[in-house]
Amino acid sequence: MDPFIRNDQYNFIKYQTQALINGYSTVNDLGVLEALRGLVYDKVMNLFENLTPLQQKELQSIVTIRDTEQAEDFLIGLKPFVIPFPALSDSAVKKLFPKVKKLKTPALDEIQLKDISYLGWNDYGQERKYIVAEYEGKLRGFKGTFKNSSKKGLCTICNTFGNVGFYLSESKTSAHGTFVKKGNYICQDSDECNEKLKDKEKLDDFIQRINH
Numbered sequence: 001m002d003p004f005i006r007n008d009q010y011n012f013i014k015y016q017t018q019a020l021i022n023g024y025s026t027v028n029d030l031g032v033l034e035a036l037r038g039l040v041y042d043k044v045m046n047l048f049e050n051l052t053p054l055q056q057k058e059l060q061s062i063v064t065i066r067d068t069e070q071a072e073d074f075l076i077g078l079k080p081f082v083i084p085f086p087a088l089s090d091s092a093v094k095k096l097f098p099k100v101k102k103l104k105t106p107a108l109d110e111i112q113l114k115d116i117s118y119l120g121w122n123d124y125g126q127e128r129k130y131i132v133a134e135y136e137g138k139l140r141g142f143k144g145t146f147k148n149s150s151k152k153g154l155c156t157i158c159n160t161f162g163n164v165g166f167y168l169s170e171s172k173t174s175a176h177g178t179f180v181k182k183g184n185y186i187c188q189d190s191d192e193c194n195e196k197l198k199d200k201e202k203l204d205d206f207i208q209r210i211n212h
Contacts, residue, residue: 001081017071018071119133152164166183
């Protein structure tokens with residue numbers, strides 16, 4: 001069976017397994033637990049359209065989870081069906097940033113492609129953050145200045161509270177050819193951001209905003 005689960009969907013499913021674990025550790029009412037299982041099942045199935053019977057079978061066993069060990073076994077079983085982020089070579093990444101001289105690329109061979117929805121890394125010496133993400137059906141490179149914040153805040157991409165920084169990008173307006181600066185608070189650590197991202201629409205909205 002081919003991979004059919006995006007990273008953000010996998011993260012959402014993982015979050016739902018924790019909801020089940022919490023329920024079984026704190027609630028004794030069988031009716032409440034049955035309702036919780038039904039709610040989790042519906043939320044997971046609604047992530048997808050046109051699931052095959054085999055795909056449904058892989059997902060529906062989530063309702064049997066009662067503890068951490070069962071959750072880990074379930075998630076390990078799902079991992080082969082996660083769609084990996086496209087593999088990129090060092091030269092391919094540099095081609096996405098043709099105007100950046102001496103671009104410092106991340107250690108691409110150390111990145112777990114099934115764990116990311118986008119590729120992001122910091123160049124602290126230049127106070128920059130680079131992002132590679134899908135936009136309009138193809139991979140695009142985006143860069144901006146990035147300054148860590150001393151206070152925790154809400155990340156625009158993953159929509160969770162944590163260590164953020166101010167990402168400031170420039171985009172050219174189509175009407176006059178002038179540049180417009182746009183700022184957003186996003187996670188300092190892009191790996192952590194990818195791990196917390198449970199809705200790819202947030203990422204898509206962010207990419208669209210900084211590109212227009």
